[in-house]
Amino acid sequence: MNIKERNEKAKQFILDQLAMAGQLNEIDFDNLPDLKKLKSLTQDLIHVNSKGFRGVVATALTGKFLDENYDYLNDFYGCKPRPVFENGIFYAFREMKIPCGKSDPLNVAKNVSVLDENWAKGKKPQKAAMAVVSLLRIIDNERDKAIRQKIINYFFFQLLSYSKESASISINTLDETFLSNQVVASKLISFVLRYPEAGTTPQLVISKILSFIYDRSSINVVGGDESVFGTNTTSKKPADIWIEDEGEVLNLYEITVKKIDYKRLDDSIQSLIDTGCLEKPILFICRMPDDINTLDGHQNGVLTYNNKSFNFVDISSFIKSSIALLSSRQIEALLSEIEEFVGSYLRPVKTKNGWNEIFSL
Incomplete structure (x- = not known):
């Protein structure tokens, strides 16, 4: 056949x-x-x-x-x-x-x-x-x-x-009017750290937040709706997420809640080379300082490795600061889209129950 x-x-x-x-x-x-x-x-x-x-x-x-x-x-x-x-x-x-x-x-x-x-x-x-x-x-x-x-x-x-x-698991639908933006941020932080699904959850949440930050501009957020199934080298992506304007890549973001080692940096460099993005700035959004404590020589959130500068920022701080930039309308829409993600049949039972536990009022 x-x-x-x-x-x-x-x-x-x-x-x-x-x-x-x-x-x-x-x-x-x-x-x-x-x-x-x-x-x-x-x-x-x-x-x-x-x-x-x-x-x-x-x-x-x-x-x-x-x-x-x-x-x-x-x-x-x-x-x-x-x-x-x-x-x-x-x-x-x-x-x-x-x-x-x-x-x-x-x-x-x-x-x-x-x-x-x-x-x-x-x-x-x-x-x-x-x-x-x-x-x-x-x-x-x-x-x-x-x-x-x-x-x-x-x-x-x-x-x-x-x-x-x-x-069969119903997902809690939130009335965001009872939640301040930093309460929302705190709950989202708990969700992405406790139920990361090998990186799928934090990648989705960060990409959604970035999308709402740039929703009135010409900048597009790319890559966030793809689940994390393998390395960027095999998937031919420059990073987990990136922003671009009229097709031009501006900034690259790697999202992780796991230890970052030199192999991860090597994979990142190879992905940047393969996609023509080696000169673009790249930021790892991770758990600081835990996820980079095996990397030597980083200072003020920056590490130069093999002639490439890598920037690092704490994922909890990033979410708190980014949520503070959103209006109540944007936060309402953000939570609605994340609820839809959690409610999908693709999400594990553990993730659904975790969402309901964290976002119960």
Whole structure:
């Protein structure tokens, strides 16, 4: 079959599995061998913020459907997982409102073909990675075709259940008239620091704030609506967010709540070179001083590294100062847009509950 047909078959396989799972109930799996273990494994790999682990399982099962000789445990990349996921599974997940990103399994597989304890070691959370290995081994070792299919059904049943659980959570809608701008700032700071989703949340919040600061000007804020799925080097972006005027890049912003090391700076320099932005000013919005305490030689929030100046500012201070520039109308619109982001089926249950806890009045 050609590539397009293969991708369509991958998508249809996932749709069929989810449709089948949607007709089942928990009681339908009572006769599965070692159901307690299966329940624990699927809980560990599905109910985590990282979507990549369930993406690996879905890709492995789809690859096996496309080619019965495919050995997902020892040659995961043998099925060409990127097009299978990005051009097949991804669209099936989006159609069925299963939380996912564009390249989920590739972000955790990291070009390692053998899925075993060595692959799982160091993954975050490691428990989720080991659940992937254990579940795929159970499926691979099961000789009874009916039982094997039922185990697969159970994975998709739990995936669908998780999606329904997430969709059922209502998001607190705020009446901002009862909140001063600095109370809003304080709550947003708590939200981005406690529920960062590997950087997706702080990137979205900072980009929204910048968009409202510049909403009456000719300056556009770019990159903020993209979730953080990988390094900027692979995504061909100069930075997480940047502002431009009539297509000309002005300032670049990297948003993070993780430690910044020299590898991160090297990646940034390479991204700037690749996109022709090496001479543009770049600012890291992070947790100061914690996130830069392994970088030597920074002074007054500036570090020169490999002939490139990097600027650093504290994310909490940035949010407080930026929110102070917004009118009450802008703050109302800002919170409304962030509420929409949090309410999306793509957001994990943990993030939704965190928002409701922080912004409850």
